[in-house]
Amino acid sequence: MMISNTKNADSVTSCGSCSVRAVSFCSAVPHRDLGVLARSRHQIQFRRRETIVREGDAAVSFFNVTAGIVKLYRSLSDGRTQIMGFRFPGELFAIAETSRYGTTAEAVTDVETCRYPRARLKRLTSSFPQLQAKLLQMSYREQVASDDHIFLLGRKTAREKIATFLLRYGREACQGIGGKGRHVNLPMTRTEVADFLGLTTETVSRVLTSLARESIITVGVSRSVGLIDIDSLTRMSGK
Numbered sequence: 001m002m003i004s005n006t007k008n009a010d011s012v013t014s015c016g017s018c019s020v021r022a023v024s025f026c027s028a029v030p031h032r033d034l035g036v037l038a039r040s041r042h043q044i045q046f047r048r049r050e051t052i053v054r055e056g057d058a059a060v061s062f063f064n065v066t067a068g069i070v071k072l073y074r075s076l077s078d079g080r081t082q083i084m085g086f087r088f089p090g091e092l093f094a095i096a097e098t099s100r101y102g103t104t105a106e107a108v109t110d111v112e113t114c115r116y117p118r119a120r121l122k123r124l125t126s127s128f129p130q131l132q133a134k135l136l137q138m139s140y141r142e143q144v145a146s147d148d149h150i151f152l153l154g155r156k157t158a159r160e161k162i163a164t165f166l167l168r169y170g171r172e173a174c175q176g177i178g179g180k181g182r183h184v185n186l187p188m189t190r191t192e193v194a195d196f197l198g199l200t201t202e203t204v205s206r207v208l209t210s211l212a213r214e215s216i217i218t219v220g221v222s223r224s225v226g227l228i229d230i231d232s233l234t235r236m237s238g239k
Contacts, residue, residue: 014038020066023090026114028134029124040124041114048187052094052105052113059096061115065089068111069187072103073195083196085149086169086188092138109187153198156238161197162207163236166217170227186223 015034021027029037043066046052052063055074063070070087084103087093093105116124125132152161170184186193194204208225211217216233218226227233 018066020064020090024064025092025131025134025138026064028130029128033128036127037124040120041116044113044115046107046111046113048107048110050107050111052107052111053101055101055104057101059094059099059101059118061117062092062095062121063105063113063115064092066112066114068107068109070111070113071106071108071188071192073106074103081195083192085145086196092135108192158197158199158203158207159210159236160238161199162193162204162211163233164238165193165197166225166227167230167233167237183224183226186225188223 015021015026015029015038016031018024018026026037041064044063046068052070053059053061065087067089070093072084072087072093073081074084075081086108087105094101094103096102125135152164156164166184169186188196190204190208191201193199194201197204208217208219212219214232216229216236218224218228220226
């Protein structure tokens with residue numbers, strides 16, 4: 001595991017003023033007990049494209065994203081990879097059910113996280129039983145998202161897949177920071193979007209160009225995408 005910069009809890013923004021606390025698992029900890037939570041984690045930053053954990057490594061910690069975007073992927077012995085998902089601010093990753101990580105986690109952008117050793121998580125859930133309920137709720141939500149993605153891969157057309165991705169990304173990217181999801185920056189490469197959606201890079205580029213021509217979205221510089229016609233995207237997504 002490559003760790004770029006570990007900050008002492010006293011030198012950074014407190015848990016009480018964290019911008020994603022309301023949507024994260026730690027919201028289950030009462031405000032009066034946030035000191036216990038702060039002492040249980042390390043705030044760590046990762047540079048863009050830096051590996052955070054590797055598939056197969058010992059699963060010693062789990063992470064909560066507080067800023068930036070993380071991608072999760074699995075690899076085959078011949079070098080082929082499959083993106084399993086993305087994690088946004090307020091979401092968890094590297095919560096392994098076994099002693100080894102099942103996916104590699106990589107920072108898509110510059111990323112800030114709170115890292116919790118697994119042993120401390122056990123102590124936290126013992127001290128705050130409501131944390132267990134919150135983690136279970138988040139696990140259910142991830143399972144629903146996984147089921148939806150399997151359906152997307154198996155049954156949706158390229159346009160439906162990309163519309164679904166843009167709508168979800170717009171919602172997740174702005175969650176917890178007061179955004180409306182109308183204008184988003186896509187830090188993922190076209191190849192990463194294609195890999196995640198089971199498409200080719202050429203197909204992703206062609207569909208985005210088509211949606212822009214139809215004035216449903218705008219495509220600007222630095223992967224900036226404006227979601228102009230939300231209703232059309234929603235209908236196109238199959239919802």
